Amino acid sequence: MFDETQEKIMNAAMELIMEKGYGSATTREIAVRAGVNECTLFRKFAGKKDIVLSAMTMPAWNPQLKESDFRWTGDLTEDLTNFSRVYMQKVTPRMVQVSIGLRSPELFEETAPGILQIPQTCRNVLRKYFAEMGEKGELRSQDYEDMAVQFLAMNFGFVFFKASFGNRLTATEQEDYIRGSVERFVVGIA
DSSP: OOOHHHHHHHHHHHHHHHHHOTTTOOHHHHHHHHTSOHHHHHHHOSSHHHHHHHHTTSGGGOOOOOGGGOOOOSOHHHHHHHHHHHHHHHSOHHHHHHHHHTOOTTTHHHHHHHHHHHHHHHHHHHHHHHHHHHHTTOOSOOOHHHHHHHHHHHHHHHHHHHHHHTTSSOOOOHHHHHHHHHHHHHHHHO
16 A cells, blocks of 8 residues: 555654654654655655554554454453453554644644544443443443443553653553453442
């Protein structure tokens, strides 16, 4: 779909956006980082926005999370642990940094649907899962939307902190966090 030069340009743009934000990354800097001249950049893309929107279709810059990525067995702890693992495999600190960089006012209306797709997918899967578990009598509450958003926020929060601060806020490892947070979450809902 994209040639090697286009991929270099898109990767350079997204790296700079992670570092500086969309507004501060210039086409000149993108070209330098990609190892091309600025004229080549404009032969390949209409402008910076076109580069970013194209990059958002690439697996390297889009987690491409799908409902089919989530599977469950009916065991709350096992299933929610697996949901967290899938989420954190796809929504990495790098992806969070990219999405933050793409929230620039001059770009947000066009990038928001792509960014929002990930939490919407997770919320939808979790609502279905909690509804199924509620029908089986496994849950205290029937507010499946609330549970889904809380669980999603719990996972996003950890990834966001790691993206923002690395280990400076907490040295807790991802697997330890998943295990502990899922155990506490299950105690609250079961």
